[in-house]
Amino acid sequence: MAIKRTGAAAGAAGLRIATWNINSLRLRGGLLNALVKELRPDILCLQETKVPDDLFPLEAVQAAGFPHMLFRGMKAYNGVAILSRLPITPVDDTPDWCARGDCRHLAVRVAVPSGALTVHNFYVPAGGDVPDPKLNDKFAHKLQFIREMTEFFGREPPRRSVLLGDLNIAPLEHDVWSHRQLLDVVSHTPVETEALLTLQKGGFHDAVRHFVAEGEKLYTWWSYRNRDWRASDRGRRLDHAWVSDDLASSLLRHAILKDARDWQPASDHVPVCVEISV
DNA sequence: ATGGTCGGTATCCGA
Numbered sequence: 001m002a003i004k005r006t007g008a009a010a011g012a013a014g015l016r017i018a019t020w021n022i023n024s025l026r027l028r029g030g031l032l033n034a035l036v037k038e039l040r041p042d043i044l045c046l047q048e049t050k051v052p053d054d055l056f057p058l059e060a061v062q063a064a065g066f067p068h069m070l071f072r073g074m075k076a077y078n079g080v081a082i083l084s085r086l087p088i089t090p091v092d093d094t095p096d097w098c099a100r101g102d103c104r105h106l107a108v109r110v111a112v113p114s115g116a117l118t119v120h121n122f123y124v125p126a127g128g129d130v131p132d133p134k135l136n137d138k139f140a141h142k143l144q145f146i147r148e149m150t151e152f153f154g155r156e157p158p159r160r161s162v163l164l165g166d167l168n169i170a171p172l173e174h175d176v177w178s179h180r181q182l183l184d185v186v187s188h189t190p191v192e193t194e195a196l197l198t199l200q201k202g203g204f205h206d207a208v209r210h211f212v213a214e215g216e217k218l219y220t221w222w223s224y225r226n227r228d229w230r231a232s233d234r235g236r237r238l239d240h241a242w243v244s245d246d247l248a249s250s251l252l253r254h255a256i257l258k259d260a261r262d263w264q265p266a267s268d269h270v271p272v273c274v275e276i277s278v
Numbered sequence: 279a280t281g282g283t284c285g286g287t288a289t290c291c292g293a
Contacts, residue, residue, distance in 0.1 A: 027286095126292075128293090224282085224293090225282040
């Protein structure tokens with residue numbers, strides 16, 4: 001018997017997709033259970049797994065309720081994974097971003113009642129400390145990465161697609177604790193925020209700002225270097241969930257799991273989740 | 279103006 005889906009008005013369940021920079025999957029794999037308890041995502045995109053594929057903790061992921069998974073890791077750095085309750089199909093013809101082979105992107109297709117959806121999981125380079133591509137190769141890499149994303153999605157407008165991840169850029173004035181003080185800090189410089197918004201305008205809709213007014217402060221990351229992250233509240237919104245424009249009207253709700261910043265051992269990022277009527 | 283703390287892995291690099 002088919003389950004009738006009647007949309008947001010009836011409070012119908014949709015597809016929940018979450019993203020979390022876990023900052024070591026092996027160290028924090030046990031926290032996946034807490035995330036599942038709080039958010040119940042159908043699909044979870046992880047960044048900074050920091051685990052080579054041959055050491056991927058399959059059992060911890062399966063125990064958290066994700067029988068389907070795709071992962072791409074390397075020693076010590078980077079690493080992304082997509083964990084799913086539903087069967088997923090890898091999208092194989094994706095670029096080797098900046099020709100570095102450094103495990104910053106995965107894409108999958110998932111079948112839902114209305115058809116197929118594509119899910120992109122990105123971990124954009126942080127960019128180092130000096131916001132000048134001539135002086136800082138890491139910043140040049142970051143800008144090049146965003147340019148290549150813009151080219152990739154510019155070839156044809158994205159459709160029935162969700163783009164999530166740690167984009168390492170806080171694009172809006174109220175995505176940082178002090179717009180004025182962060183204008184020359186990597187993650188909020190005009191060259192980055194303009195590049196990210198150009199990418200977004202190529203067919204994506206910010207699924208979190210869809211629900212939270214632009215004038216309201218909104219963060220997903222708080223530095224480890226503050227004695228009391230909650231009291232100082234010097235956050236930035238580095239983690240994002242976007243949907244292609246054709247899915248904007250299907251958005252049902254969002255969640256930013258701020259309390260996860262106190263989970264032990266804590267990641268400096270917290271999970272972000274969106275739910276889409278499918 | 280400066281330095282502050284993490285994780286992986288090695289006594290430093292990246293964030």
